[in-house]
Amino acid sequence: MSIYILGIESSCDDTSAAVIKERKILANLIANQDVHEKFGGVVPELASRAHQQNIIPVIDNALKKANIGKNQINAVAFTNGPGLLGSLLVGTSFAKSFALALGVPLISVNHMHAHILAHFIEDEGKDKHPPFPFLCLTVSGGHTQIVRVDSYYDMQVIGQTIDDAAGEAFDKAAKIMGLPYPGGPLVDKYSKDGNPDAFKFPHPKVPGLDYSFSGLKTSILYFLRDQLKRDPDFISLNISDLSASIQKNIVDILMRKVIEAVRQTGINHVALAGGVSANSGLRDAFMQKQRSGEWEVYIPPFEYCTDNAAMIAITGYFKYLRGDFASQSISPFTRYKE
Ligand code: KG4
Ligand code: ZN
Numbered sequence: 603m604s605i606y607i608l609g610i611e612s613s614c615d616d617t618s619a620a621v622i623k624e625r626k627i628l629a630n631l632i633a634n635q636d637v638h639e640k641f642g643g644v645v646p647e648l649a650s651r652a653h654q655q656n657i658i659p660v661i662d663n664a665l666k667k668a669n670i671g672k673n674q675i676n677a678v679a680f681t682n683g684p685g686l687l688g689s690l691l692v693g694t695s696f697a698k699s700f701a702l703a704l705g706v707p708l709i710s711v712n713h714m715h716a717h718i719l720a721h722f723i724e725d726e727g728k729d730k731h732p733p734f735p736f737l738c739l740t741v742s743g744g745h746t747q748i749v750r751v752d753s754y755y756d757m758q759v760i761g762q763t764i765d766d767a768a769g770e771a772f773d774k775a776a777k778i779m780g781l782p783y784p785g786g787p788l789v790d791k792y793s794k795d796g797n798p799d800a801f802k803f804p805h806p807k808v809p810g811l812d813y814s815f816s817g818l819k820t821s822i823l824y825f826l827r828d829q830l831k832r833d834p835d836f837i838s839l840n841i842s843d844l845s846a847s848i849q850k851n852i853v854d855i856l857m858r859k860v861i862e863a864v865r866q867t868g869i870n871h872v873a874l875a876g877g878v879s880a881n882s883g884l885r886d887a888f889m890q891k892q893r894s895g896e897w898e899v900y901i902p903p904f905e906y907c908t909d910n911a912a913m914i915a916i917t918g919y920f921k922y923l924r925g926d927f928a929s930q931s932i933s934p935f936t937r938y939k940e
Pocket of ligand 1: 614741742743744745768769770772773784785786787788790876877878880881882907908909
């Protein structure tokens with residue numbers, strides 16, 4: 603008998619539901635929230651309310667798309683953290699009630715682990731999964747981590763940001779340039795026509811495998827303030843070169859520590875995960891390592907990079923195999939824990 607898992611993701615500003623049959627995705631639907639755009643960032647209260655509005659229709663549509671009845675579901679997996687409390691509470695409460703009503707196990711999923719385990723989703727045209735142990739650079743709007751992955755259940759953060767996340771660095775740089783939220787994808791888009799060596803920004807000095815991105819924001823801010831004094835049109839005239847230079851800086855910072863992590867651990871199977879893995883500059887830098895034969899590289903399909911419930915469902919599947927179920931009294935956590 604096949605195992606069907608319903609996955610629910612509501613940690614930030616996307617409400618997503620997915621159904622998997624073993625490792626194969628039958629449905630993976632996402633309701634985005636554009637209500638935040640005019641505020642230049644996610645507004646937690648608005649996010650919770652939008653999740654509340656979206657969650658039932660998204661799950662209903664996912665079950666229809668998967669073409670299964672709710673009584674076929676073997677377990678309900680949901681994001682338990684890290685994330686915004688109000689957002690997490692919506693998914694958690696729904697998952698608990700649904701699992702209880704169906705009489706099936708409840709499975710709690712760590713959002714960051716799920717980004718990594720998205721690599722094991724069985725997808726048409728993709729049969730390359732990383733072997734254990736491997737390293738994973740997990741880069742999102744809220745987190746930047748280098749993780750040593752020894753099994754589906756055993757992961758250790760060996761490096762992380764001490765302030766802003768890489769996605770946050772992209773988004774803040776974009777905001778300074780007057781681009782709408784989330785600016786990361788736009789910086790990527792403008793970079794394509796720009797010269798990455800046009801402007802130089804400093805690299806932070808952080809010991810070990812850790813990162814820092816808050817200094818970059820400050821240096822962009824001061825640089826643009828000075829340039830705008832001389833030419834009020836400086837940003838619009840140089841948007842591509844600015845984007846390409848900022849992107850190069852962020853990618854270089856990310857790559858240096860991953861290169862060091864490979865050297866220290868001797869593990870050269872390296873995966874990319876999280877929303878920022880959609881970035882073309884970062885993908886190119888990884889592919890370059892693949893071409894040179896230094897690393898074996900793993901990059902998930904685009905739709906499994908940014909927040910989605912398919913990654914929650916696959917993580918739920920692995921936990922289901924182990925009988926690792928959550929109690930009905932579980933509550934969400936907001937900050938990362940292993
Ligand atoms: O993993 P994710 O979807 O959500 C979080 O858990 O944070 O990551 C979202 C982040 C945002 O900061 C967004 O700007 C960034 O990923 N992002 C990108 C690109 N696509 C998404 N940053 C740079 N280039 C991209 N192409
Ligand atoms: Zn995420």
